[in-house]
Each structure stands twice: as C-alpha cells, then as structure tokens.
Amino acid sequence: MANFRIGNGYDVHALAQGLPLVLGGVRIESPFGCVAHSDGDVAIHALCDALLGAIAAGDIGKHFPDSSPEFKGIDSKILLSRTVGILRGKGYGVVNADITIAMQAPKLAPHIGKMRETLASVMGIGVEDVSVKATTTEHLGFVGRGEGCEAYAVVLVARE
Numbered sequence: 001m002a003n004f005r006i007g008n009g010y011d012v013h014a015l016a017q018g019l020p021l022v023l024g025g026v027r028i029e030s031p032f033g034c035v036a037h038s039d040g041d042v043a044i045h046a047l048c049d050a051l052l053g054a055i056a057a058g059d060i061g062k063h064f065p066d067s068s069p070e071f072k073g074i075d076s077k078i079l080l081s082r083t084v085g086i087l088r089g090k091g092y093g094v095v096n097a098d099i100t101i102a103m104q105a106p107k108l109a110p111h112i113g114k115m116r117e118t119l120a121s122v123m124g125i126g127v128e129d130v131s132v133k134a135t136t137t138e139h140l141g142f143v144g145r146g147e148g149c150e151a152y153a154v155v156l157v158a159r160e
C-alpha cells in the first residue's frame with residue numbers, strides 16, 4: 001500500500017426528544033439527541049468510517065455491528081480508539097482529519113474547541129491536526145426540519 005492514503009466517511013442519525021446529544025465526544029445540552037444503538041455520535045461515526053476507508057478495511061458496521069449487545073449505548077470514543085488501533089495494526093497513523101457536522105439546532109460553535117481537543121486526544125494527534133466544522137442546512141431537507149443530523153469526514157493517513 002502507498003505511504004499516504006485518504007478516506008472519507010458519512011453518517012446520519014434521526015433526532016428524538018429526550019435523548020442525550022453527544023457530538024465529537026462532547027455531551028451537549030439539547031432537548032433532543034440522536035436515535036442510535038450506540039451513543040449516536042454522528043461525527044465520530046463518520047470519522048471512524050473515513051479511517052477505515054483510508055485502509056480499505058470496510059466500515060464501522062462491519063467492525064462494531066449494531067446487532068451486538070457489546071456496543072449497546074457504547075461511548076463512541078471507544079469505537080474511535082479501537083478504529084485507530086485497527087489502522088495502527090495495518091502500519092498506518094492519522095495525519096489529519098476534517099469533519100463537517102450538519103445540524104439545524106442547537107448552535108454547535110461553542111463546542112467546536114472541546115470536540116477538537118477530545119478527538120485529537122483519542123486519536124493521539126495534535127489539536128491542530130483535527131478540524132471540526134458545523135453548518136446548518138438553512139432549514140432545507142431533513143436536517144433543516146430538525147428530523148436528523150449528518151456528518152462528513154475526510155482523513156489522511158500515513159505509513160508509520
């Protein structure tokens with residue numbers, strides 16, 4: 001395999017009242033949260049898929065099936081840590097990651113710094129190598145109607 005490889009990931013979750021909202025490993029005050037088998041961290045799930053994609057190792061559902069009780073309600077930071085372990089097992093390390101979260105509400109800007117710190121810490125890389133961006137969809141589509149949220153991730157990995 002090449003010295004450098006890229007990967008991209010995408011994830012969606014429905015939103016429902018009364019569930020906890022966890023994004024980028026950070027618990028965020030919100031009247032609604034993601035419907036999921038795990039903690040529903042859409043940003044981490046997209047990031048894991050990007051990392052697995054970079055080494056053509058399938059996707060998050062293959063490694064951490066939502067049919068398994070082991071992953072019920074699991075903290076997605078554990079899934080990210082394990083995913084980085086899979087990457088290292090193939091001889092690769094994370095160079096940088098860029099994540100975009102699309103969500104109509106609440107405002108995510110105040111939480112971006114903490115998300116970057118948290119994700120960098122779990123992946124064992126510098127905060128300057130982790131970008132998290134948030135956008136609304138201007139009230140358009142399922143995100144704009146508040147029915148769900150989505151995240152996109154792109155990563156670069158390098159042979160260690």
Ligand SMILES: [Zn+2]
Pocket residue numbers: 011012013036040041042045
């Ligand atoms: Zn997910």
